[in-house]
Amino acid sequence: MVGAKGSPLQLILCNVFHVDFPTGNIKLIDADRLAKHRLVKHAIPLALGDSYQNYRIVGTIPAYAELYKAELASGDWWKNEMEVTIGAAVAQHLKLKAGDTFASAHGLSDGGHAHEAHPFVVKGVLKPTHTVLDNLILTQVASIWMVHEHTDEEAPVARPDSTTASVLVPSVMATDSTKEITSLLIKYRNPIAAIQLPRYINSQTNMQAASPSFEAARLFSILGVGIEAMTGFAYVLIFISALSIFIALYNSLKERRYDLAIMRSMGASRAKLVWATQLEGVWLTLWGSMLGIALGHAVLYLFTQWITESQTAGINSMTFYNEELYLLIGSVLLGMVCSLIPSLQAYRTDIHKVLAGN
Amino acid sequence: MITTKSVSYTYPSASEIVFPDLSIPAAGQFLLLGESGSGKTTLLHLLGGLLKLQRGTIDVNGTALSGLNESQLDRFRGRNYGFIFQRNHLLAALSVEQNLLMAPYLAGLKQDHHRVDEVLTQLGMADQKKKRIRELSLGQAQRVAIARAVLNKPSVIIADEPTSALDDKNCSRVAALLTSVAEQNRATLIIATHDHRLKDTIKNVIQL
Known part of the structure; x- marks a missing residue:
């Protein structure tokens, strides 16, 4: 897990278990660069910051749901901006189904400023996975950005082609330095990378890398x-x-x-x-x-x-x-x-x- | 019919108690009188198969008690004897009916609800069947204890000081109950006591 510098435990708690708050944002450009690194096999971007009725909205790519072997119970996967696919527990507790719309709230807890100008549409509901995924609302990274763009809604946006697009979020230019995400989930290409890559990230970039299993083990040793x-x-x-x-x-x-x-x-x-x-x-x-x-x-x-x-x-x-x-x-x-x-x-x-x- | 021959018993570090030979006819009613320490309870327990015979023979309805082993003796007691003790020791958590049904259960006999009604009626307790023991008066509890002793239709009813804690009025009432219930069930009645008041009701006396 790669994210902004700060507590590695917080990074894991926030981005893997979805309980703590983010350590901060990282530049999409930096994340892109890392995703293209030769030791990286897969990279999944995560953009957090909004929630609906205490359930977190996660901007990501379908590969994130595949990690948890999620399957659709009804409806479809999210394809376009402002479309969401929701976890089983979210659907059950909020009584949401495919076709429903809702306005997200800023922040990860109740009482945030509501983004009423940009309602989300539920496209599908996932089967219970008995993981944290049941409690998440999944959407595109771009949806998270869209919700927060207040000023230049009318401004023409440059649409990138296949050569200039960002690796992680193909809908934006790779050179777009204004875009940020919360974290990047990385799968190593080989075991050597497990040693080299975190060292490289922690020393050469303004990001940090943390291992979920190591941090979880550390947490239990503290609580132990x-x-x-x-x-x-x-x-x-x-x-x-x-x-x-x-x-x-x-x-x-x-x-x-x-x-x-x-x-x-x-x-x-x-x-x-x-x-x-x-x-x-x-x-x-x-x-x-x-x-x-x-x-x-x-x-x-x-x-x-x-x-x-x-x-x-x-x-x-x-x-x-x-x-x-x-x-x-x-x-x-x-x-x-x-x-x-x-x-x-x-x-x-x-x-x-x-x-x-x- | 109970017959005993040259029965004696010796407690550790005590002198031997020699009992007279007895011949108690079926359905007979006897008082076992004697001072404290004269061996009343010992003889009663020997007759009831509660204490192992050391010397002599006791024959109850044709069965020699000394010929029975521990578990045979348990069965024999359950089917042939009814015991009444000074303290009635009913199970306080259970109802009158449940207490009475303990008798056939412990003896390994069939639980007969009609028999419960029959015995309770004999003792004038038919309306108390569903009551808990703790709701009963002392006199009523004693009747339940008597009912429990006769429930399995024993051929011998053995009572150990059933009246010593009672006043004159209750004493004669319990004595009357015991004799009438023994008669109705055609059982032999043996009462061990130092209470001479009972001599008015029961004339046959075994003096130790």
């Missing part, structure tokens, strides 16, 4: 301490819960020695009482963990309802993981282990001693 602490805390909680279940079962057993003896006197076999105490432990832990999982999802649901950013970040309260199944299996085992000693006590109940001692 917090995540590890949370995980550790969770384990402590699980341990304490297990201990308190055990203590509760053990204590209740002391109180119920008499009950168990009476059950024996009524003809219950030892096996029946062991089964009953085991069932009690498993029942408690199983329902406990099911309730816990339900509560967890409920809290996440409220979280997604209250904090709109979590929706665009792709957090879904109805996503269930296989690990939650392990949690249930684990709780059954825990119940069995915790009721092991109570079961043993139930097995060894001396009816006479308990009943006579009372």
Whole structure:
């Protein structure tokens, strides 16, 4: 990812994950020059700056959607200026469909100045990709420029031919020094480029290069301490819960020695009482963990309802993981282990001693 | 019909308790009287198969208790005995009906709802069937305990100090209930007690 100088993490967060704000703009001329570099295999331009109802409008080329293996659910790809193809989540939440029009707002969050003079037309809707693409509105780079051109709308624009056109945005002259984009997504031609190219960009140009995987890994290493602490805390909680279940079962057993003896006197076999105490432990832990999982999802649901950013970040309260199944299996085992000693006590109940001692 | 022959029991570091030979006819009603420590509860538990026999023989309806292993004894108890203890120990979370159905469940017998109605009617508790145990008075709870003891139609009902915590009025009422319920179910009734008030109701006495 190549963009204006600044924080590499910000560059990645903004242009790959679409959460942070841009580091600034880069000149299309500079980006063009880089796109033609011999170590570059593909280059995809990104132009950010506008949004509609908090969903970002990204000026780019169809190759960007191909990166995410996006397919059309309905309508068509964007072809001309002011045409957009929208992600599945955008279509769902804003209830937009092919043929609808909307006016974008300046900036990447709500409350920006609305560009009412240049409405966008929805040409198509994408199938869900379960990536950030679901939350994006894709259009041409030129659409972004058009929205922001206030002064020379009437001025004749020089149309370039195939030899003079920009590599990245063929609709403008390669020599047009007024045009800017936000960033450039680059695929290396070979592994050597992975070493040479970032060094070249960072030292020889006024742009910076950042690796998405490296920056993401760096982000997690920064947050890692917090995540590890949370995980550790969770384990402590699980341990304490297990201990308190055990203590509760053990204590209740002391109180119920008499009950168990009476059950024996009524003809219950030892096996029946062991089964009953085991069932009690498993029942408690199983329902406990099911309730816990339900509560967890409920809290996440409220979280997604209250904090709109979590929706665009792709957090879904109805996503269930296989690990939650392990949690249930684990709780059954825990119940069995915790009721092991109570079961043993139930097995060894001396009816006479308990009943006579009372 | 219960017959015992030269039964004695020795607790660790205590002297041997020798019990008289007994012959209790079917549907007979007996009081087991004696001071504390005379071995009332020991004999009762031996008769009820709750305590393992050390010496002598006990024969209940033709079955020698010493010949049964632990699980056979469990089954035998469930089908032949009904026990009533000083504290009734019903399951507070369950209803009267559910408590009564525990008896056939634990004994491994079929749960018979008509039998529940029948026994509750005998004890004048038919309208309390759906009530929770904690909603009952102490006297009502004791009736439920008696109902539970007779539900499986046992041939022997064994009661250990069922009246010691009751005042005179309730004592005679419980005694009357026990004898009538034992009669209605044609069961042998053995009550261990140091409560001499019961002698008015039950004339047969085994003195330890």
